[in-house]
Amino acid sequence: METNQQNQDEIEIDLLELLRVLWSKIGYVILAALALGLLMVLVSKVFMKPQYESTTKMYVLSKQDSSSTVTSGDLQASSLLTKDYAELIQSRQVVETVIAQLNLDLTYEEFLNKITVTTQNDTRILSITVKDEDPYVASQMADAIRVAASDHIQNVMNTEAVNVVDEANIPDEPVSPSIKKNGLIGAIAGAFIAIVIIIIVYLTNDTIQTSEDVERYLGVSTLGIIPLAEGQKKSKKKNKNGRGRKK
Numbered sequence: 001m002e003t004n005q006q007n008q009d010e011i012e013i014d015l016l017e018l019l020r021v022l023w024s025k026i027g028y029v030i031l032a033a034l035a036l037g038l039l040m041v042l043v044s045k046v047f048m049k050p051q052y053e054s055t056t057k058m059y060v061l062s063k064q065d066s067s068s069t070v071t072s073g074d075l076q077a078s079s080l081l082t083k084d085y086a087e088l089i090q091s092r093q094v095v096e097t098v099i100a101q102l103n104l105d106l107t108y109e110e111f112l113n114k115i116t117v118t119t120q121n122d123t124r125i126l127s128i129t130v131k132d133e134d135p136y137v138a139s140q141m142a143d144a145i146r147v148a149a150s151d152h153i154q155n156v157m158n159t160e161a162v163n164v165v166d167e168a169n170i171p172d173e174p175v176s177p178s179i180k181k182n183g184l185i186g187a188i189a190g191a192f193i194a195i196v197i198i199i200i201v202y203l204t205n206d207t208i209q210t211s212e213d214v215e216r217y218l219g220v221s222t223l224g225i226i227p228l229a230e231g232q233k234k235s236k237k238k239n240k241n242g243r244g245r246k247k
Helices: 002-024 026-046 072-089 092-102 108-112 135-157 179-204 211-218 228-246
Strands: 052-061 115-119 125-132 161-166
Touching: 002 026, 002 179, 026 179, 052 072, 052 135, 072 115, 072 125, 072 135, 092 108, 092 135, 125 135, 135 161
Parallel strands: none
Antiparallel strands: 052 125, 052 161, 115 125
């Protein structure tokens, strides 16, 4: 029991000492955080190209919608079909049609990575979002996809019509990269790296530096401490006296 208690005491003392070491090096931690944070901001501004998003929305009408009565079952079935519509929007025929119309230098896979299709819960509204480096090109691609997808959905699903809810907007601000977010991530990473380095240096440093270290690791009580500067002065005096005696 006594041995376990001593080990626990030693661990607590080490943790407190480690915290004191970290606090004494807080300046280096802050400096590392600022340096890496500013580096990430610089990289985001210079090397990362801004991306803009344009969104258009469409509403799919079924054959039953043209009749005078529409049941809740029809609405539920239509809302479930929006998943099928989303797949048709991203089909190869629609994507390659848009690539040919806009004369884009993109493959099917590359263009597909720019498209995001989402559906609102319990609705037949489909949102088509396109991301590109040029805000005007993003808007053109979104509208072209909506038009091509409308024809494709009507032919495949035998629907009555696909109405436009919102035309594609021309974005004013890029959605990525987020300079503030990247700067914050860089600052956190810099602080973390600095803390890890300080801890590693502390744990690997087994030199005895203070009288407390002597008592802790060697179990020997110290009677006094001679400063290094004073010891050097005495050695210099001895050397001078020795030289004088020889003469």
